[in-house]
Amino acid sequence: MQRRILIVVFPGFQLLDMAGPADVFATAGLLSPGDGYVVEVGAVRAGPVPAHNGVTVGAAALGEVTGTIDTLLVAGGLSMPEQVRDRELVETVARLAGTARRVASVCNGAFLLAEAGLLDHRRVTTHWLAADELGKSYACVEVDADPLYIEDGNVWTSAGVLAGVDLALAMVARDHGHALARDVARGLVVYLHRPGGQSQFSTPMRAMTPRSEPLRESQGYIDANPAADLSVPALAARAGMSARHFSRVFTEQTGLSPGRYVERSRADTARRLLEVTGHPLDTVARECGLGTPETLYRVFHRHWRISPGDHRRRFQSKES
Known part of the structure; x- marks a missing residue:
């Protein structure tokens, strides 16, 4: 049976918020026509x-939509402050959500x-720039700005x-x-199903971009060469600075x-290796520059609050 996806848009919506999910569902429908999806925009x-x-x-x-909806998905956009004041839009979203098996949002x-009361007492996420405002505007909503997406009951929200x-x-x-999701990801040439708990921020995104070209080069070198000698003296020598000046x-x-920065970058690399390879932990530790499984465990747990083995098992269980 084909599942009906209804994507809600409005003047000033973010095109990728609609087009990205629409292409995922449409591609799934092409690859599995007997039980795929039909995408509509309202x-x-x-x-x-x-x-x-x-x-x-x-x-x-939207007011003329009838019949069963599998997934109601609301796009985001820069005009959102105006949209939440549109009572017809808000009330229509609330009504349609009551008929849908699953409700979701992208970005803001x-x-x-x-505003439609659908997130009360739920844990949700949104774009990190809008997270504080969402939490302040809706006191009954538990906002977590870090994950890529969150599923809480039948409500899904994404960054x-x-x-x-x-x-x-x-x-x-x-x-x-997962087999169909993997085939869709391959067909669209996108990263293979990043887990929802993965942070919106990679290490370079968490850090500021240096003004100095030698420091920008150093930052890129660290991220591209996690197993290299990334000690302060070695990095300073590459940048043509004294170790003390470089560090400052x-x-x-x-x-x-x-x-x-080096530790966070290596932790990010370890996480990616655990998710996309079957390498044993000693190989992961060596390739991400952490050396031993013991160091990998300590660093991984410090950054992700979970052991490397448990992360891999959770990721694989999400994938299966």
Whole structure:
């Protein structure tokens, strides 16, 4: 049986919030036509709806939608402050959510769900830039700004923009198994189903970009060569600085000390290796520059609050 996906848009919506999940579901339908998806787009008023980037999409009138909805998905957009004041839109979303098996949002689309009362007493996420405002505006909503997406009951919320692709792939995996989600990801040439608990922020995203070109080169070298000698003396020599000066300006310009940045980068590498390879822990420790399984365990647990083995098992169980 094909599942009906209804994506809610509005003037000024973020095109990728709609197009990313739509392509995931449509590709799943192509690969598994007997039990795939049918994607529809709806807005308060039928007709062309302009996205924030000027591209226009055709939408049906939400008030005229009838029948069973499998997944109601709300896009986000820069015009969201205006949309949450549109009572017709908010009330229509609330009504349709009551008929849907599953409700979801991408990016700050969570504000529409919250305004409709659909996120009360739930743990949710949104784009990190909007997380504080969401929590302050809706006291009954538990906002976690870190994960890519969160599933709480039948409500799914995701972080900004392309995290909607991760959300949709997770839904495909839940509905039809990881094999189909993997094939969809391969067909779209995207990262293979990042787990929802993965942070919105990689180590480079957590740190500030250095103003100095030698320091930017050092930052890139660290991330690309986790198993290299990344001691302060070695990095300082590459940058043509004294160790003391390098450590001081690196910390000033990135917000992290060189040692802290290196450890976080290696932890990120270890996490990726655990998720996408079957390497034993001693190989993972060596390839990410942490040396031994014991050091890998200590660093991984410090950053992710879970052991490397448990992370791999959780990731694989999400994938299966």
